[in-house]
Amino acid sequence: MKPAAVLFDMDGTLVDSESVWGDALAELAVRAGGVLSDSARLAMVGTSMARSMQLFRDDLGQPDRPEAPDVHWLTERVRELFAAGMVWRPGAMELLSAVRVAGIPTALVTSTGRSLVEVALKTLGPENFDVVVCGDEVQKPKPDPEPYVTAAALLGVPITACVAVEDSPSGVASALAAGARVLAVPAELELTPVDGVHMRTTLTGVDPAYLATLLTAV
Known part of the structure; x- marks a missing residue:
């Protein structure tokens, strides 16, 4: 037995990009005349851009701050940082490679928008994913199950036979709710x-055989 597909989150799961987002958000807060709190930053992990910007404004005490300019600046800054190179999480590259060698379909399921994902794929390798579902391509982002349900549907496999690999509470909730x-x-x-x-x-030491055991685990 092996998974019908393996569905990978990106930020914090495959690559250490959460630190990149943290640096960019801290810079944006300074530009806005404030300092982003650690609690607000952590609350943003794994959430959509809209939710993150709401938390950002609330934390800075600027509820009426226009969102669009901040989203544009943040996106461009993260793009620069992504393009400078991304660091793989321990064991992630090896697992992704082993899954591909085993012939198991894969999907990248991320809350990050398509324009930034395209930059990240230069590190991750677009050939490593049969399907890519981005945060700005679903109606309801994580923690809603829609991203993972969408990925399984695009792959043409039952979601209940898939293994999702996640790092955040929001992502775990999304994958679990999807089935x-x-x-x-x-x-x-x-x-x-x-x-x-x-x-x-x-993810060090995780391989397709280990993922298969998750399908039968109680």
Whole structure:
């Protein structure tokens, strides 16, 4: 037995890009005349751009601050940082390669927008994914199940036979609600143990055979 597909989150799961987002958001806060709190930054992990910007404004005490200019500046700054090179999370590159060698379909399921994902794919390799579902291509982003349901539908496989690999509470909730088996590897945030979610500290040593065991685990 092997998974019908493996559905990978991107930020914090495959690459250490959450730190990039953190640096860019801190810079944006300074431009806005404030300082972004650690609690607000952590609350943004794994959420949509719209939710992150709402948290940003609330944290700075600027509820009426226009969103569009901030989104534009943040997107361009993150694009620059992504283009400078991205660091793989431990074991992530090896797992992705092993899944591809095993002939298992893959999807990238991320809250990040398409324009930035295209830059990230220069590191991740577009050939490594049969399907890419971005945060600005769904009606309801994570933690709603729509992103993972969409990925499985595009691959033409039952979501209940898929394994999703995630790092954040928002992403785990999305994959679990969709019906996938979930492997969680915390990065920026601690994860509370949840029934049906299998947790590891890193992806080091994870291979297709291990993912297959998740399909039969109780």
